[in-house]
Amino acid sequence: MNVEAKVPWKKGALEEQYTYVLMDQRPEPKASLPWAQASLPRNLAFQYDSNNQVKTVVSREYIPQGTCFGPLVGKICTGLKMSRSMDPKHFWKVFSSEGELHHILAVNDPDCCNWMCYVNSAEAHSNQNLMAIQYNLEIYFYTVTPILDGEELLVWDARDISKHIPSLQPGNLISQPECSVDG
Template structure:
């Protein structure tokens, strides 16, 4: 049996006391709340949505009236059920709720119609297409960055690389407009702003510049004062506050296409 000398025994006791003190200090450090020296990042403007009931912008969803009713696209089948060629975009339409048919607008070709009555606050999208930096077709939407600058364009000219939203036409006046286009988290969506009866065409407004290109009389289209504020009628959420009066924030780069109804309709 080995006996520890008294002087070494005292040193060992001191070491044990120091070890216990260190362990206690470590436990105390774990219990202390960590302090972050980074400023919290403010939400981007396109993380807000517009609540029709509150008539105001809310972060992500309205805590009082709940989130929007999201209707996703149909997943197109691997093999088309139609004997003739049908663009992939046409096969993505949520067929329980919507269908394609000749537009009520003369010369507009195909349009999107409600199969069932749609309530206000329904979200469709996102708008799909090819990401590019140039407006090369009549099916483009401009997307903005977190710093409110132009980021890129979504071009849905290719019917096999887009979705059904490319078929939504421009309203000729504010009374027949029943959709609002808005950007959310870097993507573009359509939202119903009123009850849409069944067999009614879905129509959105492209913005004053391109409405003029579609030969729409803006004098007749102009809505009553406060109409845009009532529905958050802006492409980029929050731009009503920051870019009011700048038409480029509302522009949909689409020009009327003289196309005939698809033969399979």
């Protein structure tokens, strides 16, 4: 499957590309859950393993192709180099409009990131229903196929090729929560 052919990118705003937006829940200030769990939109659910750890994110209803989730929230790290010991699921490269590494977004602390950190990577293009895209200096997940009720959300791991996906418009960083990130 050619992912670029499935998403009609053109020069212009991201808002012109999606048909539906799912917003994060705004967690209560004194919520007992970490932000990554409390921010889950109501039409999604977590599935847990036998140790009560989040295993997957699934849909509670039909989600059409063209739905946009995001942005992915985490700790912005500059001057950090990716090493082989870093789990790529928890560290996302963000590139400038010139294609240079701008920063790394660390999503390994559930108190400093949103629910998107729990979305698993698809093992192959044929399994994906989400594509990670970069808009300005933020990462969004965009549905490339409809997602059925009960279906797991799976993002294609396109981070290594993301510098080849042009940033649609230059922009600035959004403010992030203040927290420390191990890693």
